Amino acid sequence: MQKVEPFLLSGNLAIAYAIKQLNVDVVSAYPITPQTTIIEKISEYVAKGELKANFMLVESEHSAISACLSAAASGARVFTSSSSQGLLLMHEILFITSALRLPVVMVVANRSVSAPINIWNDHGDIMPQRDTGWIQFFVESAQEAYDKVIQAYRIAEDKRVRLPIMVNMDGIVLSHTYEPVYPLSDSEVASFSPWNLSLKRLDPDNPLTIGGFCYPDYYFETRYQSSKALEDSLPIISKVDKEFGKLSGRSYGLVSPLKCDDADAILVSIGSISTTIRATVKKLREKGKKVGMVSLKLFRPFPLNELIKSIKNAKAIGIIDRALSPGAVAGPLFTDVTSALYLSKMSIPAVNFFVGLGGRDVKVEDIESMFANLKKILKSGKIEKHSYYVGLRE
Amino acid sequence: MGRLPKWNEMQEGFITNTLSESINKTGTWRTFKPIIDHSRCTKCGWCVIYCPEPCISFESSGDGKVVIDYDFCKGCGICAEECPIKCIDMVMEE
Amino acid sequence: MPFKNLKEIIVRQDFFSPGHGLCAGCGAAQIARIVMKIAGKNSIMINATGCLEVSTTTYPWTAWKVPYIHVAFENAAAVASGIRAAYDALIMKKKLDKDVNVVVLAGDGGTADIGLQALSGAFERGDRIVYICYDNEAYMNTGIQRSGATPYDAWTTTSPAGQKTLKKDLMGIAIAHRVKYAATATISYLLDAANKVEKALSISGPSFIHWLQPCTIGWRYDPKLTVKLSRLAVKTGLWPLYEHYDGFNKLTVQVPRRTPVLEYLKLQGRFRHIMDNQEELAKIQSYADELATKFGLGPVTE
């Protein structure tokens, strides 16, 4: 690895830079805040000839993802990105992309959903996409966004995987905040994630029919096949991350725990909020508090064993959701984590914290209050309430 | 057909290249059967081009007469209707 | 070179296999077959959800001998554009050398209604695709519901008293996008249709063919009449055969003496409820007369 100077880049620009280095063939996307500057930058690369790609100006996100799907089926390396309403408009095609096993890579700059219209961050847009069969990463920095996008192509295009991937990056907070990003060289990217034509499916020399109709006698097997592929991608994802670490000195793991071994109270989270929690844990540890945290880097397939390994010694767990799941038993992440505990035959008291909807700031004090809440459970051994809406005017 | 394939025996990504003609014999749908009177047929080809299956063709060997592949003929009657000299008869299947 | 006789078309290889599950006498099967004969091996076929798609790709078999993809109902044009973009990019980057024809066959619902937005996008971008709408004038796959292409007075399950609006002018919509080539077609005028497909394939941007397709189930007629109805649609003036090239409309099949619309309508169960309604029949006749004036067709002769 040669020594490189960092670039000062926002999350969006870091992604655009990665896409240029990845020599993507077809980009198809539609503007929506806070994702837009990714595609503006890519357009500029294409216009200047720095990226030789076909940039498709589509009339909607539905067409953007549809075109990416078929371009991937034609052997092209493709990219799209979206947020919020745009992602919701893609919803239908997301299921089809994974069932047809096409390696589309998409970045989602996570944003709240309407109504009311709000352009700031939460996970309201991504949670309804949980069951679409895509591999889903969450990142915590522009650097990680850059790194994950490079890893994403390697994973998606792996013959054993062949699944679409979403890299989730919190909108505004990460998409628009500038930070130093250490890029790989073009040749390092090219050799780490090489494109290969064997992914081509729509080929007159080998005519195949893709995406037809089936009766109940084949449907179950088809859906199981892509669902199983998603499950089986986990070790490959882990391996690619480790290899990336060897190349760049940066690897992220499937989960990122801090001080979990001897912590009584642990917070589980995804996305940029984890950075605030990490800082809070460090601060509270200095005061001798036995607290810990774990951030999920991979959300689908769910890294059950890795997560359980980090939280198994806790005596109380707080699970943070940045999206509501109205009428459900609990928030989306809470439901996954407690199912994981149940399947691991563990009954650790757990509460659900809903925070930061529509870009509402989550401060260190908010995190401290969550730990304080968990401490009460530790003391009394009782859970008063399962759900807390932190920061809500009640 | 024998046993249906297990999930991991199917091509991945809901793909197929098995042609319908190899397994789906739609001739069983037929109630009326087209019969060509070859003595009158002028080999004009209208029945060949309008058959929606398609299952009428010019025989490649012999004198190139028009033949119907009854494995697939659904008995729609278009060939008989469109034959300019009306030399195709639709007869009730036994 | 335009096709001059039937034989030239018959000898072309077939890329549409029998054993498909379309109804006996289905006009969509005829279209699929002819289009593929002309487009040939180096083509990729895209379908929107609809009768043609579900009945030709029933797993584990397929009727298509060319690469085929179906994704959803409303995005056939976007799917086609993605393939075009991929081939263009891969050829530009010298990762591929052989180009393909990108051909869409989508129903009237998938074109005039839910797919119109994606089609507009593809037209506007100027993507080199051939988009063919096989128009059976209703949502047949879901059991004969009205579409924006259902003709005035036609019965469907969601227009039980007859459709009360006129068909959307899809050609007008295509032409308003300044597509270089747009044409109407129907199977009974086979050479005309074949030549239009051939021409559409040669265009450097998007091209559009609006192809009337009689449907035995939805129009309620004896399956043997598919070609005959397709012919009567033209003869009555209800389906003028014309093409639009480089800014100009040209009639491709003249109808010197038009047949009264009743001859066409009376063969179809979907119009049964107006058979004794002179007022409604007169309205449809005057609609045909309007089209005849617009396209320069001859007068009605009994």
Ligand SMILES: Cc1ncc(C[n+]2csc(CCOP(=O)(O)OP(=O)(O)O)c2C)c(N)n1
């Ligand atoms: C988004 C969406 N809405 C509705 C449907 C249900 N659907 C499938 S095919 C179809 C009608 C197709 O009509 P058309 O395009 O005219 O084709 P046809 O079946 O008549 O050949 C409908 C409504 C669907 N598949 N997807």
Ligand code: SF4
């Ligand atoms: S009856 Fe119909 S299906 Fe049978 S050969 Fe004639 S046209 Fe073809």
Ligand code: SF4
């Ligand atoms: S249409 Fe009639 S005359 Fe012509 S080839 Fe067919 S059977 Fe013979």
Ligand code: SF4
């Ligand atoms: S319903 Fe109509 S369009 Fe559909 S298969 Fe039958 S004849 Fe063809």
Ligand SMILES: [Mg+2]
């Ligand atoms: Mg229709």
